Amino acid sequence: MSSSFKTFLKHTAKDFHNQSVNPPVVRASTIIFKSLQDIRKTQAKAKKNPIGGHYDYGRQGTSTTYILQKILTKLEESYHVFTTPTGFGSVFLSIISVVRPGDEIIISDPVYSPTRVLTEKFLKEFNISTVFYNPHDLNSISQNITKKTKLIYVENPGSNTFEFQDLRKIISIAKKNRILTAIDNTWATPYYFKPIKFGFDMSIVSATKYYSGHSDVMGGSLAVNKKVFNKVKIAEKMIGLRLGPDDAYLITRGLRTLDVRLDRHSENTKKVAEFLSKFKKIKLLYPYKKNSFNYKMWKKYYSGASGLMGLIIKSKNKNSVRKFVNSLKLFGHGYSWGGFESLALHQETVETGKRKYGNLGKDEHLVRLHIGLEDSSDLISDIKQALKHLK
Ligand SMILES: Cc1ncc(COP(=O)(O)O)c(C=O)c1O
Secondary structure, eight states, X not given: OOOOHHHHHHHTTOBTTTTBSSOOOOOOSSOOOSSHHHHHHHHHHHHHOTTSSOOSSGGGOOHHHHHHHHHHHHHHTSSEEEEXXXXXXXXXXXXXXXXXXXXXXXXXXXXXXXXXXXXXXXXGGGTOEEEEEOTTOTHHHHTXXXXXXXXXXXXXXXXXXXXXXXXXXXXXXXXXXXXXXEEEOTTTHHHHOOHHHHTOSEEEEETTTTTTOSSSOOOEEEEEOHHHHHHHHHHHHHHTOOOOHHHHHHHHHHHTTHHHHHHHHHHHHHHHHHHHTTOTTEEEESTTOTTSHHHHHHHHHOSOOOSEEEEEEEOSOHHHHHHHXXXXXXXXXXXXXXXXXXXXXXXXXXXXXXXXXXXXXTTEEEEEEEOOSSOHHHHHHHHHHHHTTOO
């Protein structure tokens, strides 16, 4: 009997040996073998099957990390998924696996700000250069391709400003020019969009967000196809960028309810978006307005939308925007998102990074809301009272 992924998420990784619903947390540095010959046998098996499941030392992971990797590989429909101690670790691993000194990267302009600093500043010191493309003018990818271009790196939608791009075009430009591709898919997760199946070579998700879902763990995943598997495997081994078993356990636990939580985030966010769409001072950065380009691009490629949205608020009074955010009672003020709770932030250059395209106009302010799993009518009432401060 083949079961749906939702059923698989609930039933997989039971511990039949100990008869517990959940798998044990196996913590290990030293792994003990019955004999010296057994060590060699395990090493031979690991060589024959590099996907995993055979360990001779804790840095390679344990059965707890392997279970998580297996679940994620099925969710991603990928060749393999590497797991890292943070989402940013997966961003770094994806890039460092495939670029070398002298190479160039083409990257979407509204990218997660630390990814921008990593490529533009840190990797520059290693003679790796970066150009940023306009997410709504993909000619700016083609125009910047040179013989040295090794990677097109996409984040979809754009960080904080939520631009949706024509992903099919990006893949076709990359394939035509034999350039590898990576996408940061944290906003949608493979529950709503499966990048590897679609044609990307690598796909990053910060497991800190929806995978864990409870704001109490950091982690990252990097899904890959067969083509890049060896390159990533070597880099991962050399850097030692691997998730610990306790965090792997928590992320596996979170994944049991990924579908249920994302469905509810999505439902709540749609209701909040509907409410906010009535305010003239507010432009919604969420796939909501049916005739917009962003909506069309979202609809074309995604089966759902998560709980993170942006608002561009038009106001001559910046303090009143801050007061609106500060007056929200059910929304915490802090970084990250993807947990069960609602969050609100006023976004400035420190959050967005210095961008080339699509910057805010005069008297425009950016606010980010993460819509949690609370009762949507409570959230809407809270936003309603806080909006009274907006001038
Ligand atoms: C889109 C995106 N990618 C990657 C990351 C990095 O993930 P982590 O915080 O788990 O390192 C974040 C974190 O906010 C993010 O928003």
